[in-house]
Amino acid sequence: MSTGPPLFNVPNTKRSNPNKLPNLSIPVPPVDTNHNPHPQPRKLPPIDFLKVNGSYSFTPDTISPSAAGQVRPSPDGYGGLTxxxxxxxxxxxxxxxxxxxxxxxxxxxxxxxxxxxxxxxxxxxxxxxxxxxxxxxxxxxxxxxxxxxxxxxxxxxxxxxxxxxxxxxxxxxxxxxxxxxxxxxxxxxxxxxxxxxxxxYMGGRSLDAIYKRVIEIDPTNRINEKVLGKMALSVLNGLNYLHQQRIIHRDIKPSNILLDSQGNVKLCDFGVSGEVVNSLATTFVGTQYYMAPERIMGKPYTVTCDIWSLGLTMLEVATCKFPFQGTGSGGSDDLANLGPIELLSLILEYEPKLQDIPQEEIYWSDSFKNFISYCLKKNSDERPSPRQMLGHPWCVGQQSVQVRMDKFVKRLWGDLE
Missing domain, CATH: 3.30.200.20 (Phosphorylase Kinase; domain 1)
Structure with missing residues (x-):
């Protein structure tokens, strides 16, 4: 039986020009299996995200029809304290x-x-x-x-x-x-x-607040790809867990991905039906920015809708701006000038990509770019599930990378209570 084309087609080549990653890199100690609270630091070897061993076949993950009634989307919006x-x-x-x-x-x-x-x-x-x-x-x-x-x-x-x-x-x-x-x-x-x-309580705040803090510290700065890898892995593991519980998040965006003071990354805002979402005071305009193309066309939610939203989120956090910003003649004011119909048309037509910025010496690995491109497949049938994305070579490579996320959070916000 044919397994179909390879799921992740990442070139097995190395860049001749070494990537210069953003400078929020934090040296970390090795993993200590003896739980030594003071392990000795070491220099990490370079990680080549472009080496790919084996192939990946695409087998769609689905929610069984019997579980369809248990799928729980997410609310959005906050109420004021009384x-x-x-x-x-x-x-x-x-x-x-x-x-x-x-x-x-x-x-x-x-x-x-x-x-x-x-x-x-x-x-x-x-x-x-x-x-x-x-x-x-x-x-x-x-x-x-x-x-x-x-x-x-x-x-x-x-x-x-x-x-x-x-x-x-x-x-x-x-x-x-x-x-x-x-x-x-x-x-x-x-x-x-x-x-x-x-x-x-998540003292490390949201990804939205984090990337804005990064450019507040230094407008030419970006979050290190290793840190982005830990964020993406955590979100995918969270989505995979929800999928196993027959839950589709339906509201993945930077403000719904939070870090605690130790740098642990967690998802929030999920768990109510579509009927209930309509009764809440939601910021729908903000949510539709991250809506998958098939949802705009009236097709039902699937777990791959969450993957599209994750791709936009990671692209936004990596570049420190919303992916659809500046895609027309209006520059950074495009979104403010767009009506709902124009915005939805833009999502259907425009193909956001992660790109290097050579003039600022910012480069991303080809494997990370490929990860983003798979998340942002316009055709939902070609877009992998959370479990499948955990098998992407970039994710597999990031699993072996050690990052002191607690120091990353401290670098941004100082000592937290």
Whole structure:
């Protein structure tokens, strides 16, 4: 039986001109199998991402028809914190059983009481948008307890829809992957008709904030390809885990990929049905920038839609600008001048690619460029699944590269709490 053409066609050649990667490179110690907290650093050998051994055949990954009803897309948008949640003068009753629980062990009933009796204290604002905000918080009863992120979402006032949202978001608590943000609880803030989501605090911030910080430090700088490799691997592992759970993320973009203070990369914002997404206060215009071409043409979501969005995300983070920016005569103002129809047409017609910038001495490996090109296959039938992309030669090569992601985060943000 024919296995079809090779899945990843990466030239088995070396560049005569060595790549000059961006200068956010961090020397790292070797992996210590004895768990020595102070391993001796060593100089890493050069990695040739262009050496390819063997071939890769394409066998589409699909979700079985019986699982179609379990596919859960993602919401987007933040709600603003209410005055009640900000007021610092109301503490938990010492007899409350939730005082003795870890945040991860609080039940939905615990969270409902905590949220509606003003027992959450905001430490700082993490982000705001048209739909509201997300904040860094602790429980007032124990300020030394685990810090968490609190997102509040404006939603439909219909009680039945609110219950459906909470019920579906509660599923996120069952997800257990090092590449998925932990969800602690979902609840209704009754006075404001807002959905609250308590989740793992990610101090390293989003890829969106990270690449903007990189060019803030040095406009000629870019994130090192080794660091990008760890980011891509983590996202693919997270997507592969979700796929195994019969979940399609449906909202992969830089702002939904987060790093913690140790540099671990995790996905957030997934887990509700399409009907529920329509009832949330979402920033749809921002989301459609990352929409796969087949979705624009009205075809159903598949796991390869997430791969398209990952390709655009990695291209944006590598180049420090949105891939469709500056594709017309309007330069960097193109997106602002485009209407929804023009933007969707641009996504269908334009083919974004990762390119070197010789005048700035920025070069990327051919293998990384090939990785991006496979993510951005216009034909969804030719676009690999997350599991298949983990077998791409660039990903395979990145698995053996050691990167101190904690030092990368510290380089950007300094010491984090």
């Amino acid at each position: 005055p009640e949640l900000k007021t610092p003068n109301m503490l938990l009753n010492p007899s409350d059983a939730s005082l003795n629980k870890d945040i991860a062990d609080l039940t939905p009933e615990d969270w409902n009481v905590i949220a509606n009796t003003n027992q959450i204290m905001e430490l700082s604002k993490l982000g705001e948008g048209n739909g509201g905000s997300v904040s860094k918080c602790v429980l007032k009863s124990n300020p030394k307890s685990k810090v968490f992120a609190l997102k509040l979402i404006n939603t439909d006032p219909n009680p039945n829809i609110q219950k459906q949202i909470i019920r579906e978001l509660q599923y996120n608590r069952s997800c257990d992957s090092p590449n998925i943000v932990k969800y602690y609880g979902t609840f209704m803030v009754e006075k404001q008709s807002m959905i609250g989501i308590a989740m793992e």
